[in-house]
Amino acid sequence: MVINLSEQHSLVSNWVSELRDTEIQQDRMRFRRNLERIGEVIAYEISRELPYKTVETQTSLGISNSRVLAEQPVLATILRAGLPLHQGLLNYFDKADNAFVSAYRKHHKDGSFTINVEYLSSPELENRIVIVSDPMLATGASLVKTVQYLREIGRPKLIHVAAAIACTEGIEYVLREEPSLKLWCGDIDDEITAKGYIVPGLGDAGDLAFGGKAQY
Numbered sequence: 352m353v354i355n356l357s358e359q360h361s362l363v364s365n366w367v368s369e370l371r372d373t374e375i376q377q378d379r380m381r382f383r384r385n386l387e388r389i390g391e392v393i394a395y396e397i398s399r400e401l402p403y404k405t406v407e408t409q410t411s412l413g414i415s416n417s418r419v420l421a422e423q424p425v426l427a428t429i430l431r432a433g434l435p436l437h438q439g440l441l442n443y444f445d446k447a448d449n450a451f452v453s454a455y456r457k458h459h460k461d462g463s464f465t466i467n468v469e470y471l472s473s474p475e476l477e478n479r480i481v482i483v484s485d486p487m488l489a490t491g492a493s494l495v496k497t498v499q500y501l502r503e504i505g506r507p508k509l510i511h512v513a514a515a516i517a518c519t520e521g522i523e524y525v526l527r528e529e530p531s532l533k534l535w536c537g538d539i540d541d542e543i544t545a546k547g548y549i550v551p552g553l554g555d556a557g558d559l560a561f562g563g564k565a566q567y
């Protein structure tokens with residue numbers, strides 16, 4: 352299932368527009384903060400679908416029956432571009448457990464790339480609700496590989512995905528490989544280049560958030 356948050360009027364499309372803007376991108380702090388804000392809104396949207404339980408809360412004047420989360424989700428993110436989006440989710444799910452995966456594109460001289468996973472840190476995932484965050488869902492290869500690694504740790508009962516910008520081709524690939532995923536996207540673009548960049552997209556999210564990296 353796919354939800355495109357830009358289909359409805361909300362501040363999300365405003366922030367996605369700023370993420371795409373080459374002038375505003377010069378301000379790395381604003382770029383990271385916009386990703387974080389999108390993460391916060393997606394956290395709120397997902398929170399409307401989670402299980403709740405009723406607890407008695409003692410106030411200074413009496414007892415309130417309040418609804419609170421019945422369980423904490425696991426927030427998983429893909430290094431490095433996922434970090435600001437992850438922080439936004441964590442701002443709202445502030446008691447969540449966390450997982451980190453280093454799925455990154457290893458670029459080859461012929462212009463092709465493969466997805467390398469070199470590091471994975473995760474809590475137990477059996478029967479947990481997992482929210483995977485990565486700002487860019489391009490070919491979908493990083494996401495599918497990440498979910499496959501997470502499934503080796505345990506069997507989550509539901510996996511949500513938070514992305515700032517996804518492209519239709521990548522979404523189709525992800526849902527072919529992992530049909531049970533629920534994808535929350537800030538916006539969806541239709542094109543992807545031969546090098547795997549989303550068009551119009553925003554460029555390289557990791558570089559824009561944290562600076563360029565050397566090829567080695």
Ligand SMILES: O=P(O)(O)OC[C@H]1O[C@H](OP(=O)(O)OP(=O)(O)O)[C@H](O)[C@@H]1O
Pocket residue numbers: 429430431432433454455456457466485486487488489490491492493494521547555556557558
């Ligand atoms: O859908 P895909 O085609 O797999 O591409 C998306 C991936 O590419 C980016 O990471 P990148 O490899 O640039 O690493 P970085 O976060 O270190 O910049 C992005 O953050 C995704 O993880």
Ligand SMILES: O=c1cc[nH]c(=O)[nH]1
Pocket residue numbers: 432487489547548549550552553554555556557
């Ligand atoms: O367009 C894209 C595709 C992958 N990763 C990015 O950062 N941008």
Ligand SMILES: [Mg+2]
Pocket residue numbers: 432555556557558
């Ligand atoms: Mg990158």
